[in-house]
Amino acid sequence: MVAIPIMTRNQRSTAKPQRNILTAVAIILMLFAFTTNPAAKAEKSADEQFAQCVQELGDELQEAGFSPSLVDKTLADVERRERIVELDRSQPETLQHFSEYLDNRVTEQRIERGRLIYDVYADLLWKIHDDFGISPRYLVALWGMETHYGAYFGQVPIVDAIVTLSCDERRPQFFRGELADIIALLEKGKLQTDQLYGSWAGAMGHTQFMPSTMRAHAIDYDGSGSIDLRDSVPDALASAANFLNEIGWRSGERWGREVSLSDNFEFQHLGLNEKLTVNEWSELGIRRADGSYLPDSEIEASLLLPMGRNGPAFLVYENFRKILRWNPSQSFALAVGYLADLIDGAPELRSQNPDSDQLLDFEQMRAVQQMLNELGHDAGNPDGLLGPKTRRATRSFQQENGIPADGFPDRDIYERLREETGEA
Template identity: 50%
Template sequence: MLKRLAPLSALTLLLAAPAYAQASDDEFQQCIATLGDQAREAGLSESAIEKALSDVTRLERVISSDRSQPEFVQTFWQYLDQRVTDRRVERGRELLEEHEDLLWRIHADYGVRPQYLVALWGMETNFGGYFGDVPVIDALATLACDTRRSDFFRTQVVEAVRILDEGHMDREGMVGSWAGAMGHTQFMPSTFTAYAVDYDGSGRIDLWNSLPDAFASSANYLQSLGWVDGQRWGREVILPEGFDYALAAPDERRAVSEWRALGVLQTDGQRVPYSGVEAELMLPSGYQGPAFLVYENFRKIMRWNASTSYALAVGVLADRIAGAGDLAALPAEPPEAMRIDDVKALQEALNALGYDAGPVDGQPGPQTRQAIRGFQQDTGLPADGHPSPRVLEAVRARGDG
């Protein structure tokens, strides 16, 4: 039997690869035949396999989307401004009220509060406004028969055939993103088959046309990840003068009471509460931007989509939908974005100076940020671990010195 892959978000899958080659038409057809064999090994019916794979089209636009690389690393403010808009907050509040009874029933069953489900819905498809327009089977097969990430997408094809075989959706109705994410909250097929539920009692699971199914499936997924009901995702905070920014690191988790003792304030100027709940301090724009204490539920959002900007945006949007105001630390002017090539140059220069920034890939992940933090501590800069033009200039100057 084919082993099911652990469910992942579509955006989590965008991993860089050093080389690739596109399959020929003959190789593509052979790959489709192999996918059919894998579906048979998984115990799926011949009729479902035939419906899914008899007329698969390789989609060049999917390959193009998979290969596309941004020129800039989007700043946190750019990301937030595009996604947590006043209009989206207003619409989210309207929909929260409209579906209040349903959402609270789901909360009673799964322990996820309504504002989080509405926020995820808004982030993923703009409240169902756009699911994507790509045939899911074709998109998945295109990626499964490519040389990048083929193992993952081969499994996704099999799980998509399973969805057809179980009668949840027909092939024509399975449309989604270019990477095969589906429905109101953009589940990958493996997430669908593992966590989606028939909440409306129709006898099938429909994440495209049934909000009860879509909301309950999302809540079931979060619950399975260990979502803690009654605990917020995190909060914006104010740091005192002279604060040690090196404490904004994943290995510096400590109880909220300890952050209180360090002088961390709520945005109303009061100390954060006495609490034994563990929290991590995050500075998504560096020491000159907003600061957040994030809790365990933040990490569950990160399991949905492994992007700190995404998880912060979901939390902020959920708070605002529930009635909170805008963030306190709004920038006077937008911070400067870094080019991908500049991040690569920064990684290369840090590595040359003996700070292990990891692969030179243009992605400022935890290892790169730790290297930046080490350099900042050694040179007397605010040790926020944040990549910026100023840090690049300082690293280059040290390398030239």
């Protein structure tokens, strides 16, 4: 029971003035809160932190031996861009299912324009092929995926983007390295200030090279005496080919292919960490997408099921891993390979995707991760994103419960987990 104090007459007579005083104080505090504007204070604090970070970046660059005047000039008018931080946390490769990603990126328009681009630049593409060993269709596909064949480079000030991400907590060291590469390119005259516009992540030109990639692999292919990835298609495509060649692209080999699985396939070897020869995959019941036998080959390949056993299946070879060096998203790499094949006249995928009502949304995926962790299957931090750790944890749960272990958490897995954890 709550005790209610009983006031005497004297106490009652002084209560009203005290109440008035308290009311006045409350009003003053409210007015103070409005006039000081906490949001503005927080914004000022963020601005102050950013200014301090920019100062530290400048000091680091000068200590690394870069020209103080160039460093000061480059960082003089830099601005923090909150939208860039938001985009860095919501990339389409991580928030979309593969089927949605493919539908959005490998469109009929991109395919048809890619075939036209192939014809228009055929002489250049085959000259680059002769020099670097990269088949034209892959260069065209990368070009199409990155900027829709030069239609959109991005208009974000590159220095703003990279400094913003250098001062963010998610990947500061990576972007600080990219900032140093920008300064180095400017210092050596390989990059001009009017070229410092591109994507929110700091990529530039037709094929969206990051500064570090430009510094290491970009070349002057048109003989102009300078490297220009924005206004010179020969420089951009040859630089892309040079990059792929220097990281070990296997000339004359495919990226991979769509395949079909036998009805009794056991899902023992899944993911990029598992490699078998093409002949060994044949022995396990893997066939071409049309049901015919795979070629007789000792080339090593990995099996990917981005949408589980009810979606498309792919055998991917060493060149697929090279595309991952360009962009580490498996969805991106699969889309590049598929687009390259379509540009070259290959048929569309034969397999269907799972029904949409079997696909989980962000919150359901996070719940799956939490339940897997609760049951002892390590899915890592529940972030709502379907990554390798979540796939491994799902496979572990499936194997433990006699479910085909394709590593894809769908609605059936979600409901089964709810039963196992008592959430249903």
